[in-house]
Amino acid sequence: MIGEMVKVWRARTWMKKNVPFLYSWHAYVGYEMDLFDQFTKPASIQEVALSQNIEMDLLEQWVEVGITIKHLKRVEDEKVTTRNRWKLPTSKKDPHSSGILLKEMMELHIPALLSYPQLLRNQTKQHFNSDVHGSTVAKTSILLERFAFPKVQKAIKKYNVDSILDLGCGEGGYVKRIGERYPEKKMVGIEIHEAVAKAAEQSLQDFENIDIHCGDLHEYEPEQPFDMIMANNLFHYIDPSERLQFFEKASTWLGSEGLFFVLTPMQKSKHGKQFSSAFNSFFMTFQNLYPIPSQKEMETLAGKTHFKVESVEPIVKEGGWYAMTFRKNGSL
Ligand SMILES: C[S@@+](CC[C@H](N)C(=O)[O-])C[C@H]1O[C@@H](n2cnc3c(N)ncnc32)[C@H](O)[C@@H]1O
Numbered sequence: 001m002i003g004e005m006v007k008v009w010r011a012r013t014w015m016k017k018n019v020p021f022l023y024s025w026h027a028y029v030g031y032e033m034d035l036f037d038q039f040t041k042p043a044s045i046q047e048v049a050l051s052q053n054i055e056m057d058l059l060e061q062w063v064e065v066g067i068t069i070k071h072l073k074r075v076e077d078e079k080v081t082t083r084n085r086w087k088l089p090t091s092k093k094d095p096h097s098s099g100i101l102l103k104e105m106m107e108l109h110i111p112a113l114l115s116y117p118q119l120l121r122n123q124t125k126q127h128f129n130s131d132v133h134g135s136t137v138a139k140t141s142i143l144l145e146r147f148a149f150p151k152v153q154k155a156i157k158k159y160n161v162d163s164i165l166d167l168g169c170g171e172g173g174y175v176k177r178i179g180e181r182y183p184e185k186k187m188v189g190i191e192i193h194e195a196v197a198k199a200a201e202q203s204l205q206d207f208e209n210i211d212i213h214c215g216d217l218h219e220y221e222p223e224q225p226f227d228m229i230m231a232n233n234l235f236h237y238i239d240p241s242e243r244l245q246f247f248e249k250a251s252t253w254l255g256s257e258g259l260f261f262v263l264t265p266m267q268k269s270k271h272g273k274q275f276s277s278a279f280n281s282f283f284m285t286f287q288n289l290y291p292i293p294s295q296k297e298m299e300t301l302a303g304k305t306h307f308k309v310e311s312v313e314p315i316v317k318e319g320g321w322y323a324m325t326f327r328k329n330g331s332l
Pocket of ligand 1 (some may be wrong): 134137138141142167168169170171173190192193196215216217218231232233234237
């Protein structure tokens with residue numbers, strides 16, 4: 001009898017633990033299908049289904065869930081409207097919408113985490129297809145920019161940086177922000193993914209001081225040394241066995257006392273352990289993505305390549321995201 005009660009209690013506990021997922025799922029569908037915008041003004045389910053050409057039963061169910069979790073409310077004449085719009089992701093048209101993070105979580109992270117049993121059983125890993133996901137991943141990194149940029153700016157000022165190399169620059173958000181404030185700084189961004197590099201080139205076409213190279217950073221040969229190298233959200237693309245070589249390269253590409261600026265989620269960090277372990281579980285399912293580094297690993301690599309650790313600062317504590325700066329302290 002007691003055993004049965006414990007089973008029921010356990011089942012209820014797991015059901016309750018799963019409720020928060022409903023909020024994310026609902027917000028994801030609302031973002032992906034632009035439904036929160038459709039219901040900004042009170043509208044009937046039928047009207048929205050017809051105008052958007054979408055399945056009405058499913059829309060009705062999505063609305064029902066929205067009402068129970070207070071993303072939506074029923075108003076007069078069978079109409080429904082979005083509630084607390086400011087808390088929900090803005091439209092897909094907004095390039096800085098938090099919805100892009102939900103999209104990455106739902107379309108990439110959750111499926112990868114669900115593939116664990118199959119991958120464990122088959123003793124395999126999957127392939128990260130950047131043609132499909134490259135643009136989502138580059139866009140979610142942009143969300144971090146706003147928090148991280150002050151640290152970049154601080155480093156530029158403190159160390160009188162005049163030239164910058166941005167490795168894995170994505171859509172070029174960091175170099176663009178720097179270019180807007182410092183039109184005289186010389187900058188180069190390297191991006192391997194063609195569509196992403198193209199988006200960077202387009203967004204930077206008015207900046208004569210910024211060059212984007214589409215190519216593999218491992219094959220890059222700079223013409224002159226840089227004052228600062230950035231590697232933002234890049235370490236999970238670098239095999240741990242190649243990270244020492246990567247630090248060595250950064251050192252040879254920097255002028256004397258040059259600065260290596262790294263932004264990365266960190267394993268076993270002081271802050272945001274839960275998030276960073278989930279993030280790492282996701283990366284680990286791919287044979288072409290790698291574990292995020294730990295602070296100890298980064299410090300060891302810096303020590304072996306004559307970099308002095310100048311600072312380690314959290315950017316988003318909940319996510320275990322850190323900015324680290326290393327200063328070249330001699331030659332290899
Ligand atoms: C997660 S994004 C980060 C973009 C940007 N640095 C930021 O923080 O917003 C990492 C980028 O590095 C690029 N990348 C990965 N490996 C690379 C390589 N070997 N050479 C050049 N770019 C690379 C990826 O295509 C991707 O766009």
